[in-house]
Amino acid sequence: MKKLLVFLMITLPVTTALLTTSCNNNTKPMNAETKVPAFDLSTIDSTVKPCDDFDGYANGNWKKHNPIPSTEGSWGSFDILDKETREVKIKGIIKELLTQENPQKGSEAQLITGYYRSYLDTVTIAKRGITPIVPMSDKIVAAHNVAELVSFTGELAKYMVDGPFSVYVGADDRNSTMNAIFMGQSGLSLNDRNYYENKDSAMVKIRAEFVKHVDKMFSMAGWQVADPGKTILDFETKLALIQLKNFELRDPVKIYNKIPFAELKKIAPGINWGDYYKNYGLNADTVIVQDKNYLKSLNQLVGATPLDVMKTYYRWQLLSTYANLLPSEFNKETFHFFSTVMYGVKEQRPREERAIMSVNRRLGMPLGKLFVAKYFPESSKKKVSDMIENVRSVYSSRIDNLAWMSAPTKEKAKKKLAAFTWKIGYPDKWKDYSSIDIQADKLIENSMNIALWDHQDMISKAGKPVDKSEWGMSPQTINAYNNPTNNEIVFPAAILQPPFFNPDADDAINYGAIIGVIGHEMTHGFDDQGAQYDGTGNLSNWWTPEDTKNFTALGKKMEDYFSSIEVTKGFHIDGKLTLGENIADLGGLTLGYYALEKSLEGKKKPDPIDGFTYQQRFFLGWAQVWRDNMTNESLINQVQTNEHTPARWRINATLPLMKEFADAFGCKGTAAESQRIVIW
């Protein structure tokens, strides 16, 4: 578990890096090969009225002709660009590296090709079976009591094996130039408390399938345990019910509780914290805990749970963590539950594709270094930084004109805005990965060695100043993020491709896409969460009470509006969980729109293109970015666990809140008219 960054869309952060050398300039334009149309008119379904259902209008025909492939749970602009980037560019880089004979040990080529080969060596994987994880399992089984067992899990955690709490190092929210040690809740196989307590029949079915899945996995491993599935579900349900709800984790003040390390012993005396931290490799004087009550309840739960149940739980965590790297029967069964049952994905991706994804995930920075050298034009940095400055200046004048905010708070908001920093493309320095031992016939050990490297990299930062140049995402990721403790926004190289950024498109399309995305990330600095951090990245209140009251009231209006939307039978958007993202979307669109208007000041207004005014094309640009088909299972998963509103409503719920949208398409008398919200 890493410190929270705020992303543009759902994804897992990848933090891996390589080699401390400066970047070279051997660059080619990213999309020199083909010209991508700015907006393809054939995607439009003109039988749908834009004011009623803008997604159905702008993307209706696209949706009809682009069904979800059997290997995917959703299919939209992000997925398509991600797949193209992997299957063409990343694959091309790997194939080229494979032609090198005996690359030097620890070089990017050796790490990448060694891991890739070990992933594809299914003969060795089958032959070795579960042998590589047996020593860890044996140590779990050998524990004499719960205290000894939990202490040992400090060792397991170095290798990504989760438990009821996780310890990590990151910037101290109240002293953002220094790193601190954090401890938070974790350890749920189904990821979110909702999956354990929701009574909807779809959830009941998933829990029943989960029990079967765990039973099968134990049986395949040859581990003799009575009813492992039921045991795990029962224990994890108890665990889930004492954890904070997902929206509560979005409250940075609530989850910041700095205590002396010695106090852990008073809060949860049944856990041997000293040994756990020692095994984990950390020496802590103070620790910032998410929730003291959780640790108290956990102490009781662990005390009341038989040792055998705790052992079964940790063996399950171990098996599940490495299941995808075990022989094919294990990853087929894991696919069945975690992809088919949970996300409605019908068919497993071919092994080669999975190998590329796995290298990309685990060695993202070594690959990213090669990726940007080949595909990222330096000129993009200048273009994007100009766009960011353009959005910043529009934001500043909008703050000046806000009716709901007082002058003293405006002053501070503008100070924070002026202090924003940004990163574009890829890191200025690369880390040295060369010490990782990667061998072409040892997949699980490779994975463990990478995990250990990542772990050591993380714990080495404890108590040291924050390195603000670090990246939380690899450059080939189709995403962007805002890091509140750095007061920065970050745009990896790969998002600067069509349909997000299209050098061949008219400005209006790009302003609705990449500028909307830039505005989105900037607005995160002023959403319900980000607004609690100041310009130096510290969690510190710079608002007057009256302004806080007004801002909270606007947020509540937004929350209620989104919570009223049912996305599929029985499941609504969670307005509390998605509040920050929804504020960022509305803010991003507004900033993008007015940045476009500003760019046209004193100029002749552009002629319509394909019958659409530039204002209309701005909104088409946004719709194009968020077009997406999703399985029902993925949709349910997203609204129950994720802080992003599903793509369809990032278009259909957000645009009608804007008068600018209604004016562009002549929408009159719609229900949204009475619900318009302007925050930023």
Ligand SMILES: [Zn+2]
């Ligand atoms: Zn976001």
